Amino acid sequence: MKRVALSIDELRKAVLRLPEGALTAIRAAALANLDEHGLPTVRHEDWKYTNLDAAIDISNRWLSAGATLASKDSLGESIEAIISSVDANWLVIANGQVDMTYFAETRGIEVVRFSESAAPFVMDRPLADLNAALLHDGLRIRIDAATEKPLGLLVIDESNAGAAVSQASVEIVVGPGCDAEIIEHQSSAGKDDHYGNSVVALQVGQAAMVNYVRIQDRHIGHVQTGRLSVSMGKDSRLKMASYDLGGRLVRNDIDIELGEPGSEITFDGLYLVSDGQHIDNHTRVDHRVGPASSSQEYRGILNGRCRAVWNGKAIVHKGADGTDANQANHNLLLSDNAEIDAKPELEIYADDVKCSHGTTVGQLDESALYYLRTRGLDKRQATQLLTHAFAADLIGRAPVAAAVDAIQSLVEARLADLLQEPAS
């Protein structure tokens, strides 16, 4: 395959055209980093299965067409449709631009825009550099008290001009002892090619408790790269569930730092993948001290010509005694053309640890299918029922109650769609 490279010269011109302000110096530094290191390629171990050519291609087309950010005004209806389905206090990033009109000032939540005050960024990775270089604006959120409604973060993009690119950058700090509920939803409007690159950093304070739901239902013309970096305070807890339902090429990186004793995290994920899709979930947990526990279960349902990747890494560093780390990944392959690469990676350098991992790849249970058919359900109905059952468990684990109904209906609609595809 012909290799494509991101056009740095065009990128530089685009960066220089962005409005001057608090982010200007950061953009320049990020651009320099990116120029030096370039974007990851399949020669990097972590990127073995996911090729960013599609992201680069969309970026180059967008850059050569003038690299403009589409107005966010036309997104009103799409935004309303999403936020009306979940009762939350919504912050919106639409076409890369912050939109505060749906957000109600609330005691306990403080929001600062990067364009007003840009604190130093961590730009330790090329995609974070790309994000910072092209960033219009971002959000820094501090939650210091429990609020009546969950915090919603909607990232939505519309592409109707051939190809477009946008960045989203959000930092969330949850204060000590505070309970917070967060819903992140990444979605699309429009039909053309789009590349979205997001960087989210979550800092969970001492003894704080965060419930976090992530929904991604981008359209099939969308390429997505996103990194969520989490750092956990002493005795803090995080419950998270991710639902990847859309996108052409999706790469999620989740990095979790357990640097203080007593923290407890569970993060689960469901990915539904069908014809023409590639969804890659890379997770990494660094257990630096004990006691602490991490547990994840990802499940995938694949049909048609598609590919999914799950790579779960847990590193138990020297001295992190009292670590409990569990990872599981289960996949349902409904088509011979579906491909899954599932890889647990445990690196243990401490003595007193409990670790487990398990991955499975399988088809629907034939005896269950037959049993349902002897009760009068046709093959299609039986398949649907068993597939739903496989997903149901993870829908039930959505840790933010306000989002459960929306997740349920999105997953059901997506599953119905996925099962339309001819079995092969």
Added chain:
Amino acid sequence: MLEINNLKSRIGDTEILRGLSLTINAGEVHAIMGPNGSGKSTLAQVIAGHSDYVVTGGEVNYMGNDLLDLEPEERAREGIFLGFQYPVEIPGVNNAYLLKAAVNAKRKHQGLDEVDAFEFLKCAREKMAALGMDSKFLNRGVNEGFSGGEKKRNEILQMAMLEPRLAILDETDSGLDIDALKAVATGVNNLRAADRAIVLVTHYQRLLDYIEPDFVHVLSEGKIVRSGDKTLALKLEEKGYDWVREAASA
């Protein structure tokens, strides 16, 4: 209703049914007995349409049509119900949901509207009470974590809701304590009707104390080697299966 003529069937390379013939008419209750491994479950699964069992010879005619042509779901909608010897656990599929989907699949086939949700639940609860089943089982996964007896009762519940024309109960009695056995027998007896046939596959004659069969057949090595009335079951109990084997080979 059901005519089986010289039926031969194998699983993998093993021939199991070796020329079995049996006629069942509406209104009748038949008991099929026989030693372990004689092919009782195979017969039941062939009638239900399990694709692992390959029919290599003979015919099965149901209500005037070739049964072997039909998919398992078509057989079910045409009124055939198999109560499994080993009911399948299906975690995540709600028991009530399956019951309703099964009833509706059949109703749709008959050109009827879907059941009213309220009526359906009311009816299911009544039948569960009669079977001594707690209605909380409606909200569990299908057979998920059920005990042996609970699974069997759940099969009978499905049967009661589906009101089949031909019910085949494969060792529904095994593993049941006496109360459960009585409850199951009551469920079956309530279903006895002039337009319905019931086939009880059983290893022991115990069940037949509670459900009186019109005919008893003994299956051995894939064939019916003896048929008679209910006294045959008592004779079997007394003399053991060796007696039949000897009689068959004599």
